[in-house]
Amino acid sequence: MTARLANSRLAAALTGFGTLVAILVLVEALIRGGAINRFIVPLPSQVLVAIPRIIAEENVLHRLWETAREALWASVLIAVVGIALGILLYRFRLLRSATETWVAALASAPIVLMYPLFLVIFGRSAATIIAIGFVAGLPPVILKTLEGLVGARQVLIDVGRSFKLTDRQMFWKILLPAALPSIFVGLRLGLIFALINIVGVEFLINFGGLGQLINDLAERYDLPATYGAICFVILVSIVFFILMERIERWMRPID
Amino acid sequence: MTSPIPTGGNPTAGVLLSVDHIVKRFTTAEGVITALDDVSLAVAPGEFVSVIGPSGCGKSTLFNIMGGLVGDYEGRVAVGGETIAGTHPAIGMVFQEESAFPWRTVIQNVAFPLEIAGVPKGERLERARHFVGLVGLDGFERRLPAELSGGMRQRVAIARTLASSPRILLMDEPFAALDEQTRLLLGDKVLQIHQQLQQTTLLITHNITEAVQLSDRVLVMTYRPGTLKRVVDIDLPRPRTSEVVGSDAFGHYVARIWSDLREEASRGIREEETRTLGHGATR
Numbered sequence: 328m329t330a331r332l333a334n335s336r337l338a339a340a341l342t343g344f345g346t347l348v349a350i351l352v353l354v355e356a357l358i359r360g361g362a363i364n365r366f367i368v369p370l371p372s373q374v375l376v377a378i379p380r381i382i383a384e385e386n387v388l389h390r391l392w393e394t395a396r397e398a399l400w401a402s403v404l405i406a407v408v409g410i411a412l413g414i415l416l417y418r419f420r421l422l423r424s425a426t427e428t429w430v431a432a433l434a435s436a437p438i439v440l441m442y443p444l445f446l447v448i449f450g451r452s453a454a455t456i457i458a459i460g461f462v463a464g465l466p467p468v469i470l471k472t473l474e475g476l477v478g479a480r481q482v483l484i485d486v487g488r489s490f491k492l493t494d495r496q497m498f499w500k501i502l503l504p505a506a507l508p509s510i511f512v513g514l515r516l517g518l519i520f521a522l523i524n525i526v527g528v529e530f531l532i533n534f535g536g537l538g539q540l541i542n543d544l545a546e547r548y549d550l551p552a553t554y555g556a557i558c559f560v561i562l563v564s565i566v567f568f569i570l571m572e573r574i575e576r577w578m579r580p581i582d
Numbered sequence: 583m584t585s586p587i588p589t590g591g592n593p594t595a596g597v598l599l600s601v602d603h604i605v606k607r608f609t610t611a612e613g614v615i616t617a618l619d620d621v622s623l624a625v626a627p628g629e630f631v632s633v634i635g636p637s638g639c640g641k642s643t644l645f646n647i648m649g650g651l652v653g654d655y656e657g658r659v660a661v662g663g664e665t666i667a668g669t670h671p672a673i674g675m676v677f678q679e680e681s682a683f684p685w686r687t688v689i690q691n692v693a694f695p696l697e698i699a700g701v702p703k704g705e706r707l708e709r710a711r712h713f714v715g716l717v718g719l720d721g722f723e724r725r726l727p728a729e730l731s732g733g734m735r736q737r738v739a740i741a742r743t744l745a746s747s748p749r750i751l752l753m754d755e756p757f758a759a760l761d762e763q764t765r766l767l768l769g770d771k772v773l774q775i776h777q778q779l780q781q782t783t784l785l786i787t788h789n790i791t792e793a794v795q796l797s798d799r800v801l802v803m804t805y806r807p808g809t810l811k812r813v814v815d816i817d818l819p820r821p822r823t824s825e826v827v828g829s830d831a832f833g834h835y836v837a838r839i840w841s842d843l844r845e846e847a848s849r850g851i852r853e854e855e856t857r858t859l860g861h862g863a864t865r
Contacts, residue, residue, distance in 0.1 A: 482679040485651055486739075489675040490695050490746060500698070504685040 369550040377551035378558065385540055385552065391559050393536030394525060397453055398563060401460035401521045406514060409465050413472025413510075423473065434466035434520075439527045446532065456528045456535055464521030471513025475506025511575045518567055526560050537563070597663075598782050599625040599648070599673075599750050604657035606643055617643045618655075619807035625750065628780040632793035634839065635803030636847035638854070641786045642678070644808065645754040648784070649675045661749065674748025678755040682727040682738040688714060689723040691738050695746035713741040716775055733757075733764045737771070744781070751783045757792065766824040769795045777821050790843065794818075794835045795827060802842045805850040812842050 351371040357363045358370050369377075381387040416423040416430075438459060449455040479502050487501045529538020537560050544553040606618040617640040625631050635641050646652035648659055650669035658665050661672045682691050692713050696706035714723055717737040727735050736756050743751060757765045769792060776783055776796075787793050793800045800814045816835055818826055826832050 480679070482677050482681045483683065485675075485677060486681050486683075486742075488651060489649055489669050489673075489743075490698055491669050491671065492698060496698060500694075501683070504683070507685065 366550075369554055373551035374554040374558070377549075377555040381540075381544075381552050381555050385544070385556075387537075387540065387556060387559055390536040390540045390556075391563060393453075394529065394538070394560070395536075395563050395566070397456050397460060397525050397535065398518070398522050398567060400457045401464060401525060402514070402518050402567070404457070404461045405464040405468050405517045405521060408461075409468025409513065409517060410472050410510060412465075412469045413476065413513075416469065416473050417476040427470075427473070430466050430469050434470065438463040439524045439531070442528050442531055445528075451532055451534050453535060455532065456525050459528050460521035460525040463524035464517035464519075467516035467520065468510070468513040471509050471516070472506060475509030475513075476502055478509065479505035507575075507578060511571065515568070515571060518571065519564070522560070522564055522567070596626055597624045598627045598629075598661065599784065600658075600660045600663075601644075601648060602658045602660070604644070604647060604655055604659070606640070606647060606652070606655040616807040618647075619809050621657075621803075621808060621810055623801055623810065625782060625784055627782055629799070630776055630783045630785070630797050631799045631801065632785045632787055632797040633801045633803060634787055634790065634793045634843065635808060636805050636843060636850040637788065638850050639803045639805050639846065640808030641788070641803065642754055645675075645752060645786045649673055649752055651675075671746065672749040674743035674746050674751050676736075676740050676743050676751065676753040676756045678758050680727075680732070680735050680739070680759075682735045682742070684727050687724050687726055688719055688730070688738050691727070692741045692745050694742055699746075710741075710745055713745045716744065716778070717741040718771055731764075733760050733768055736760070737768070740772075740775075744775070744779070749782060751781050752786075753783065754786045755788065756785075758788070765789070765792060766795070766827065770824045772796055773820075773822050790836050790839050791827060794832060794839065795822070795824060800835075800839060802839060803846070805846040805853070811846065814839055 354363070354368070355371050358365050358368060416426065442455070442459060445455045445458050449458055483501055483505055484497070487497045492500065526536075526538040526541070529535040530542045531538075533539050533542055537556055541553055541556045541560075544556055601621060601623045604618050604621045605616070608615045608617055621640075621644060623631070623633070633641055633644065643652060647655055650659075650666065650673070653667070660666065661670060666672070682688075683694070686694065689707060689710050693706045693710035696709060701709070711723065714720060717740055719734060719737055719741065722730065722734065727738060730738070740751075740753075740756065757768055760768065772783075773796060775781065783796075785793070785796060794816055797816050800816060801810055802812045802814065803809065804811045814835065818829070818831060818835075
């Protein structure tokens with residue numbers, strides 16, 4: 328059974344990879360055939376060739392580390408503050424009805440455009456970038472934490488009451504585990520928001536990791552290298568997703 | 583065989599759980615509704631008692647009052663003569679809705695009350711394993727509820743409640759969501775557990791077959807306001823299995839209870855219809 332499971336997983340991975348290759352080959356063909364202007368979209372093969380070049384010449388791995396570090400700090404802050412605020416809104420009904428709409432509105436606000444304000448507060452530094460990533464990623468975590476806690480099934484709470492759980496036990500043993508799947512959905516969304524904003528601000532203020540590099544390369548009109556650098560942004564998000572999945576699995580211990 | 587004046591008490595044995603003159607009213611948009619009106623019952627140690635009634639007779643309210651989840655009522659609930667208010671460790675509840683924790687494996691679910699009680703891990707797993715075996719789930723210890731059938735999940739909930747060693751097992755239609763065959767077979771399991779542990783049990787149900795199959799006594803309730811209409815002693819031999827369903831005596835009990843219940847259920851349906859019509863007129 329495990330062998331079959333491993334097989335189906337391998338098949339899925341291969342299909343995914345195959346689809347990606349097929350699309351790249353298609354784009355390559357469309358560009359070479361003249362259907363897409365090669366001065367706007369570089370050839371995928373050129374992007375591929377550019378990747379070793381940006382690793383060697385543009386120090387892209389160091390840039391990747393810069394961006395990843397900012398994203399890591401932002402996600403830690405998002406998780407700690409977002410979950411705490413979600414719990415706070417759950418506990419205090421008045422606070423919830425007073426602010427829930429505002430938090431939801433914040434989720435759709437283009438935070439990145441407020442970068443001048445953050446520059447004034449934090450200076451042209453990693454702190455500005457982390458702060459913007461943090462503010463951008465916060466709303467989904469707050470809302471999804473709240474949603475998960477409110478959505479905890481009454482019968483599970485009743486089970487806790489029938490076993491005379493203390494408030495603290497009720498929270499840690501029932502409410503939080505019941506809310507966890509929803510909280511992780513919020514964290515994934517928050518992380519995406521944060522990463523987009525982090526790279527965006529790096530680009531805008533020309534400071535830090537991959538965003539700044541993308542800015543440089545674009546200004547030099549080195550399109551294959553620009554797209555190559557964007558591939559590294561995707562790599563950061565993949566790494567964070569895998570990390571998140573690991574943490575989620577670890578949070579559901581099976582002994 | 584049946585007593586004309588229902589008190590629900592069994593005068594020949596001691597009393598473990600007693601419910602005295604419970605009245606419960608709810609305030610709704612349409613005014614005050616009396617859900618339970620002067621309900622009294624008593625359960626002797628080791629006895630299996632079922633409370634049966636039509637939908638809307640306040641069965642679940644009675645369950646929640648006895649379990650201590652609902653307060654603000656007149657009357658008294660006592661265990662071993664001691665009045666209780668709120669949830670009490672002597673009473674273990676099994677709910678109608680699925681209540682196994684989906685994030686815990688079978689064994690972790692069953693060990694839950696022991697974990698809360700601070701029993702060391704090794705010991706609590708060992709004790710939990712005993713109860714997992716008792717409900718017939720050996721081999722499924724490390725499975726998550728999502729991997730089990732509905733009947734198995736309810737057995738996890740029963741095992742978890744039994745693991746807290748309650749003096750009284752209180753169950754609210756635990757098999758309501760299951761099909762008839764599974765229900766009969768699970769009934770066998772419940773009979774077996776009752777036999778083995780001599781567990782005092784009070785079952786809330788709307789299923790006549792289930793009530794007769796499992797009980798020493800069946801208390802029939804009226805439609806709103808819920809009162810006790812009749813007490814039927816079930817003199818079927820123990821140990822029982824689901825095969826008892828085929829006997830003449832069984833059919834006789836079912837018919838007897840149905841004749842009482844039928845009036846109430848019909849009245850319930852009529853009143854629901856009238857209420858719905860009334861709502862339609864005001865719209």
